Amino acid sequence: MGAFDSIRTLLNIRRKRERPIARSKPTVGARIAMGNFRIIVQAGLSDELWDFLIAAGFREVAYRPDRRRYRDVPPSRVMSLYYAPPEEWKGLLITALKEASKRPLVRVGARSVRVT
Numbered sequence: 001m002g003a004f005d006s007i008r009t010l011l012n013i014r015r016k017r018e019r020p021i022a023r024s025k026p027t028v029g030a031r032i033a034m035g036n037f038r039i040i041v042q043a044g045l046s047d048e049l050w051d052f053l054i055a056a057g058f059r060e061v062a063y064r065p066d067r068r069r070y071r072d073v074p075p076s077r078v079m080s081l082y083y084a085p086p087e088e089w090k091g092l093l094i095t096a097l098k099e100a101s102k103r104p105l106v107r108v109g110a111r112s113v114r115v116t
Contacts, residue, residue, distance in 0.1 A: 021059075022054045022059065023059075023060055023062075025045060025047060025050045026041050026045075026050075026060045027041065028041055028042060028043050028045075029041060030060055030061075031060070031061045031066075032053065032058045032059060032060050032061065033058065033059065033061050033068075033070060034053075034056060034057040034058040034059070035057070036068070036069070036070055036071055037070065037071050037073060037097055037100050038061070038070035038071070038072050038073065038100075039053075039058065039072075039073045039078055040072070040075065040078070042075065042078055042079065042082070044079070044082040044083075045082065046082070048086060049081070049082065049086075049089065052086070052089050053093075056093060069102060070102075070103075071097075071100035071101060071102050072100060072101060072102075072103060073096045073097065073099070073100045074096070074099055074100070074101075077092070077095065077096035077099055078096065080092060080096075081093060081096060
């Protein structure tokens, strides 16, 4: 942390990061996140489901490198969400978020490596 960051921290001049604006539907392979949960977009994301996910708080992660630690939603749960009728989306999303898991962080010497 630099000197400027230290001064900002001491003087409590921090701004909470705001939620990014909603964009158009992401492409296949893009990552969308809500809080500490992340979904990798697969083929089959409908416009209606994307609108539902936006309303739930998901946004596309559009900056690199993203160093945040997320809990990844299992791809099988994402696909069940894609194929379900709209009235079941809320319950399936809650179930999928409960089953989300963190990717392990392996320490190798002085650096950390994420296992994919």
